[in-house]
Amino acid sequence: MSERKTVWTAALVVIGDEILxxxxxxxxxxxxxxxxxxxxxRLEEVRVxxxxxxxxxxxxxxxxxxxxxxxxxGGIGPTHDDITVDAIAAALGTSVVVHPDARAALETYYATxxxxxxxxxxxxxxxxxxxxxxNRMSGAxxxxxxxxxxxxxxxxxxxxxxxxxTGTLEGGRPLVSVTIGAMAPESEVADLLREAELTHAxxxxxxxxxxxxxxxxxxxVVRSEDMTEAQACADLLASSLESxxxxxxxxxx
Amino acid sequence: MSERKTVWTAALVVIGDEILxxxxxxxxxxxxxxxxxxxxxRLEEVRVxxxxxxxxxxxxxxxxxxxxxxxxxGGIGPTHDDITVDAIAAALGTSVVVHPDARAALETYYATxxxxxxxxxxxxxxxxxxxxxxNRMSGAxxxxxxxxxxxxxxxxxxxxxxxxxTGTLEGGRPLVSVTIGAMAPESEVADLLREAELTHAxxxxxxxxxxxxxxxxxxxVVRSEDMTEAQACADLLASSLESxxxxxxxxxx
Numbered sequence: 001m002s003e004r005k006t007v008w009t010a011a012l013v014v015i016g017d018e019i020l021x022x023x024x025x026x027x028x029x030x031x032x033x034x035x036x037x038x039x040x041x042r043l044e045e046v047r048v049x050x051x052x053x054x055x056x057x058x059x060x061x062x063x064x065x066x067x068x069x070x071x072x073x074g075g076i077g078p079t080h081d082d083i084t085v086d087a088i089a090a091a092l093g094t095s096v097v098v099h100p101d102a103r104a105a106l107e108t109y110y111a112t113x114x115x116x117x118x119x120x121x122x123x124x125x126x127x128x129x130x131x132x133x134x135n136r137m138s139g140a141x142x143x144x145x146x147x148x149x150x151x152x153x154x155x156x157x158x159x160x161x162x163x164x165x166t167g168t169l170e171g172g173r174p175l176v177s178v179t180i181g182a183m184a185p186e187s188e189v190a191d192l193l194r195e196a197e198l199t200h201a202x203x204x205x206x207x208x209x210x211x212x213x214x215x216x217x218x219x220x221v222v223r224s225e226d227m228t229e230a231q232a233c234a235d236l237l238a239s240s241l242e243s244x245x246x247x248x249x250x251x252x253x
Numbered sequence: 254m255s256e257r258k259t260v261w262t263a264a265l266v267v268i269g270d271e272i273l274x275x276x277x278x279x280x281x282x283x284x285x286x287x288x289x290x291x292x293x294x295r296l297e298e299v300r301v302x303x304x305x306x307x308x309x310x311x312x313x314x315x316x317x318x319x320x321x322x323x324x325x326x327g328g329i330g331p332t333h334d335d336i337t338v339d340a341i342a343a344a345l346g347t348s349v350v351v352h353p354d355a356r357a358a359l360e361t362y363y364a365t366x367x368x369x370x371x372x373x374x375x376x377x378x379x380x381x382x383x384x385x386x387x388n389r390m391s392g393a394x395x396x397x398x399x400x401x402x403x404x405x406x407x408x409x410x411x412x413x414x415x416x417x418x419t420g421t422l423e424g425g426r427p428l429v430s431v432t433i434g435a436m437a438p439e440s441e442v443a444d445l446l447r448e449a450e451l452t453h454a455x456x457x458x459x460x461x462x463x464x465x466x467x468x469x470x471x472x473x474v475v476r477s478e479d480m481t482e483a484q485a486c487a488d489l490l491a492s493s494l495e496s497x498x499x500x501x502x503x504x505x506x
Contacts, residue, residue: 014299017457017459017476018459018461018474019282019283019286019299020286020295020296020297020298020299021286021287021290021296021428021430021459021476022282022283022284022285022286022287022289022290022296023430023459023461023474024283024461025280025283026279026282026283027278029272029275029279029301030272030275030277030278030279031275032275033272033273033274033275034274034275036275037274037275042273043273043274043275044273044303045273045300045301045302045303045308046267046272046273046299046300046301047298047299047300047301048282048298048299048300049298050297050298055298077439077440077460077462078439078440078443079439079440079443079446079447079460080443080446080447080450080458081457081458081459081460110440113438114438114441117440117441118443118444119439119440119441119442119443119444120440120441122443123440154462175274177274177276185366185367186330186331186332186372187330187331187332187363187370187372187373187376188367188370188372188373189372190331190332190333190371190372190375191371191372193332193333194332194333197333204270204334205333205334206270206271206274206276206334207330207332207334208271208276208277209330209407221271221276223270223274
């Protein structure tokens with residue numbers, strides 16, 4: 001009997017000089033991570049690379065072989081530095097073609113916005129054999145080819161494309177989490193965290209300290225694919241925090 | 254005559270399940286990027302990896318060989334999932350020792366905060382041969398060893414460590430940028446951007462569209478190590494935008 005696959009993983013390549021120069025604060029790593037959790041897929045690695053074809057090709061080829069799914073964000077717009085489609089085609093050893101449905105969508109979208117032009121038509125280009133990912137926010141679609149998903153860089157457009165993909169990717173059990181907070185310096189309760197984690201299989205406990213109103217505290221996040229285990233681990237941690245003199249706040253502080 | 258080195262590059266490994274799970278929005282990529290620009294060092298690649306030693310070791314060993322400097326953020330706190338020091342020591346093939354100055358700093362810091370304990374003492378551990386990076390925000394220092402810089406994950410503590418490093422790393426000319434904005438759809442001015450970039454050596458033009466008050470526009474960022482070239486390119490772009498019917502706004506919109 002073959003073993004049933006239980007863990008699906010994904011990686012993300014963030015493409016863009018604007019992220020590496022600090023001009024733009026990335027929001028797609030966290031956005032994609034949270035969306036993947038709900039699909040039962042784990043984000044395992046992220047690489048941020050510049051707008052240079054050889055760097056994109058290298059990251060894409062390493063990561064698409066290592067994971068079930070590979071996402072990219074950025075570089076699919078109309079300007080000269082938008083080279084994601086060409087880089088992906090190079091990585092796959094395929095050519096770039098104009099997708100008729102993308103062209104039609106762009107012609108419709110720009111009909112009342114000054115009409116189609118060369119720059120806008122760039123956004124209808126896809127690696128040969130690709131399907132489109134609908135984009136309700138603007139005319140330009142995302143692109144799916146094999147296990148690759150090419151998404152926009154602008155976060156609210158990325159969000160729309162993820163919406164369109166919801167429920168279409170095979171995954172495992174969603175990752176769930178239980179959070180409890182305490183006005184405890186994490187350096188005083190490190191042993192309790194380790195114990196709680198060790199006594200529950202498949203559970204990871206994260207510790208997120210904060211400093212507020214002149215006092216230190218932390219939120220402790222218990223993550224698991226099994227809600228019962230996560231809750232049991234959180235309950236144990238809450239009672240050991242209480243015993244150590246730190247009242248636990250369900251849901252976090 | 255040997256060629257004078259003009260370009261210094263850096264990479265960053267962001268260490269932490271909390272980033273890959275979407276629990277925490279990373280802010281250190283942008284923060285480090287902007288700080289490096291001022292030091293005349295280019296951030297060339299970022300990898301986000303989970304709290305797993307073999308994954309940290311692999312990323313660190315690839316990137317420290319490929320760049321002048323390698324930074325890490327995260328995983329240097331007191332809890333069981335803080336494994337950065339052990340992973341870096343493994344990557345370097347060295348052992349982990351308690352740094353006497355770090356221990357002294359922690360003892361002083363915690364003297365009025367409940368005293369030192371095993372978890373807190375973890376933060377005095379460093380790869381053998383490492384120096385400390387001062388941290389004015391809390392007792393735990395950052396760590397420097399060779400071309401590696403191990404920084405905190407909490408952004409305001411990371412910021413303090415970067416402050417302490419300001420001006421101590423050899424770099425080239427700072428990257429400067431000139432921004433101009435226009436209420437122009439980037440898909441209508443893509444040609445102007447490409448032309449402006451091509452006519453100025455060593456200049457990169459980025460385009461950052463926005464949608465505001467029912468209208469689309471974009472900011473155009475001209476980056477270069479040469480302020481004169483950047484300004485000349487921006488001036489050309491501004492005048493070609495004006496000719497196309499889009500008044501240019503210096504400094505961006």
